[in-house]
Each structure stands twice: as C-alpha cells, then as structure tokens.
Amino acid sequence: MFDYKAPHNLLKDRVILVTGAGDGIGRAAAKSFAHHGASVILHGRNEQKLEALYDEIETAGLPQAAIYPIDLETADYETFFEMQQNLGNEFGRLDGLLHNAGMLGQRTPIEHTKTDVWQKIMQVNVNAVFLMTKALLPLLNESADASLLFTSSGVGRQGRAFWGAYAVSKFATEGLMQVLADELENISNTRVNSINPGATNTAMRRLAYPGEVPNSNPSPEEIMNAYLYLMGPDSKGVNGQGFDAQ
Ligand code: NDP
Secondary structure, eight states: OOOOOOOTTTTTTOEEEETTTTSHHHHHHHHHHHHTTOEEEEEESOHHHHHHHHHHHHHTTOSOOEEEEOOTTTOOHHHHHHHHHHHHHHHSOOOEEEEOOOOOOOOSOGGGOOHHHHHHHHIIIIIHHHHHHHHHHHHHHHSSSEEEEEEOOGGGTSOOTTOHHHHHHHHHHHHHHHHHHHHHTTTOSEEEEEEEOOSOOSHHHHHHOTTSOGGGSOOGGGGHHHHHHHHSGGGTTOOSOEEEOO
8 A cells, every 4th residue: 555644634724626526536535635634625426425425524523615516528618617716716726636537438349339438438537637627727826736636547557458448548647647747847836646546446446347346455545645645745846647546
C-alpha cells in the first residue's frame, strides 16, 4: 500500500470537488477528505446516493459539504461553465478536483465493440473530464496550491485484450494529464497527476470480474493514503506523474 500517513488536519479549509462521489472509491475519497478537514463538493448522477453521503458527513460533524449532480453522459461545456460560476459564487475557491467518475462499458474485442457503447465511454471518461477541467481551471489556478487529480487504470498504462474503450479512455486520461501538467508547470500553482487505484472492491470491479471473491481486494477506504497525499500540501511541486494507490 502507498506509504503515507496524513495528519488529521491535512485538508483544513480546502474546497475539493470529487466526481462520482456517490459510490465506490469516490465516496470513500470524499469522506476521507472531509475527515481531514475539507469542504467537499459531491458530484454524481444519483441524487439519492449523494444525499445519503451528505447526511453522513453532516451527522459526523465534518465541514459543510455540498451536492452537485450532473450526468456526465449528457453534460456539455455550458453545464460545466455554469458549475464554475456557481462554485465561484458559493465557495469563492477550488483547491482540489478529483476526477474519479468512470464507466467500464463492454469487456469485448475491439471488433465487436458496439459503436454507441464506445461513444458513451469516451463521453463519460474523456470528453466530460476535458470539459469540466477546461471550465474549472481558472478557479483552480486562483488557489495558492491546487491539486488536479485524474483517475487512471492499469489498462490505461499497458493495453490489454478485451478492455476496449475503457482502456483507451484511460490512455487518453493519462495523455490529458501529461499535456496539462506540462502546460501548467512554471505558470500555475496547480499540480496535475494521475492515480491508478489498483484492484479495489467496488461495483465496477465486481462487474469486470464476476468470478472473483469480492473481498480478496482492498476496500476503497484502504487505498486512501495516496489520494490524501496527492490532494494535500505534502505533494506540492509533484507534477505530471502517474501514481499507484497500491
Ligand atoms: P464505481 O462504479 O463503484 O463508481 C463510479 C462512480 O462514477 C459512481 O459513483 C457512478 O455513479 C459515477 N458515474 C458513472 N457514470 C457517471 C455519469 N455518467 N455521470 C456521473 N457520474 C457517473 O467504480 P469505482 O469506484 O471502482 O471507480 C472509480 C474510478 O476508479 C473509475 O474512474 C475507475 O475507472 C477507476 N478504477 C477502478 C478500479 C477498481 O478496481 N475499482 C481499478 C482501476 C481504476 P452511480 O453511483 O450513479 O453509478
């Protein structure tokens, strides 16, 4: 596991947006960031899941959270520009963005991949990520020490048969991270990196490996060290790198 022990007030007074916060790794990350002092903005597409997490954070007496539902499949640039305006008005700042939401799609040979599934995966995993990044960068760049973190995968670093659009979308994610990190190096306080969670017991993993014993993999809560390191000030100056959470 990633060797880092976060101080409990690591993210005090920071405002951090987590996409796909309703379930799996995003849910654990949002909770962990809140436990370390951040005000978290919970993005997702399922309002019920987001409200349940919001209530949990409130009941635990953690910093005030907010909910921001958007379906990444249908969102366009206007949606994210409006998000930038709303977050600017509501919080006046954004110190972190964890792009975590993602879809698996079909596990099938490229030749048999349905074109509509391909487009959908690219829309959710790549296009929406680009559009949100483009819209929110001005807000991140105003922060004294912002972290922009993309979520990759093992199959986004080494292609593997039958991982289709998902794998290609994760290669694109790594590409976006590297290009942006290089652009912002020296001209911005925003650092840009990617994280590969590794096999983690979530709905997505169970869908990809239906024959696997689910708790043979770590829970999302168990892989949070790397997320905390990359979101907090201890990773200041780290830019353009791909990390493994495990
Ligand atoms: P989950 O399927 O558990 O969670 C994914 C989250 O993304 C869900 O909250 C889901 O919403 C949200 N999401 C999906 N589509 C959309 C959409 N169109 N609009 C808005 N939100 C959406 O997956 P994980 O937690 O496992 O995955 C998190 C990230 O980690 C992903 O990027 C994944 O590719 C990556 N990853 C995961 C690995 C693993 O072993 N688990 C390994 C390598 C990478 P909803 O709750 O409504 O479904």
